[in-house]
Amino acid sequence: MSDEQTTRPLTDTDLYAKLDAMGIAHETVEHEPAYTVTDAKHLRGELDGAHIKNLFLRDKKKNIWLVTVLEERDVDLKQLRGVLGAKGNLSFGSPELLMDCLGVIPGSVTPLGVVNDHDGRVNVVLDKGVIDHALANVHPLRNDRTTQIASQDLLKLLEAENHPPLILDFADLPSQTA
Numbered sequence: 125m126s127d128e129q130t131t132r133p134l135t136d137t138d139l140y141a142k143l144d145a146m147g148i149a150h151e152t153v154e155h156e157p158a159y160t161v162t163d164a165k166h167l168r169g170e171l172d173g174a175h176i177k178n179l180f181l182r183d184k185k186k187n188i189w190l191v192t193v194l195e196e197r198d199v200d201l202k203q204l205r206g207v208l209g210a211k212g213n214l215s216f217g218s219p220e221l222l223m224d225c226l227g228v229i230p231g232s233v234t235p236l237g238v239v240n241d242h243d244g245r246v247n248v249v250l251d252k253g254v255i256d257h258a259l260a261n262v263h264p265l266r267n268d269r270t271t272q273i274a275s276q277d278l279l280k281l282l283e284a285e286n287h288p289p290l291i292l293d294f295a296d297l298p299s300q301t302a
Contacts, residue, residue: 133227133240136264142239146284148277150264157268159231161195164270171272173259176251178233180222184212188225192235193251197294207292208249227265234263235278236271238287248282250289255279 134142136152143150153171158164161177179191179199189208193199201214208214219230225246226237235248254260255275262278264271273281282289 131242133223134265136266136269139236139239139264143273143277143281146277146281148273148281150271150273152264152269152271154269157231158263158270159267164195171259171261171270173261173272174254174257174275175261176235176254178235180217180226180233181210181214182217182221183210183214187211187247188217188221188245189214189247189249190226190233190235190237191249191251192254192289193294194253197251197253199294200297203297207297208247208290228263229267232263232265232267234265235282235289236262236265238282238285240265241285241287244286246287248287248289250279250282250291252291252293253295255291 140150175195176192177195181189181191187210191199205214222228222230222233225241226233227240228234228237238246238248257275259272260275260278261270261272263269
């Protein structure tokens with residue numbers, strides 16, 4: 125097998141096979157591409173469980189975080205910087221860095237992207253509110269689908285992929301939103 129074949133990002137089909145091999149039940153709904161939370165609300169239909177948004181962030185020392193929170197949460201990056209111990213301000217990672225680390229394009233960011241982070245560059249931060257729901261709704265490495273899995277299975281996958289999340293209760297973090 126060539127290096128290109130071994131390092132190419134997994135596709136949604138590869139991801140489903142991985143979930144199946146791990147015994148993780150999943151159900152996927154197809155829809156038009158969703159680039160924002162507003163898009164997702166209109167396109168996903170009626171799905172029970174936690175609906176999320178994902179922030180792909182970095183600091184000046186090139187530390188990288190994938191922050192997954194309930195979609196209605198306001199996230200204050202200055203506050204989060206202190207909680208994470210980031211060096212300098214947090215900023216959004218570039219599309220190139222996103223593809224390099226998680227194998228996805230903007231709008232498709234998902235905690236399932238850790239299956240493509242073989243070098244362990246990304247630190248995962250998960251809102252406790254997500255795992256307080258029985259089910260989580262996530263993009264399956266593309267933004268024209270929503271995959272529903274048990275929240276505990278999301279944790280199982282993150283841990284199996286050597287990305288145990290830092291679980292924060294974002295409901296308890298002070299917010300300085302205007």
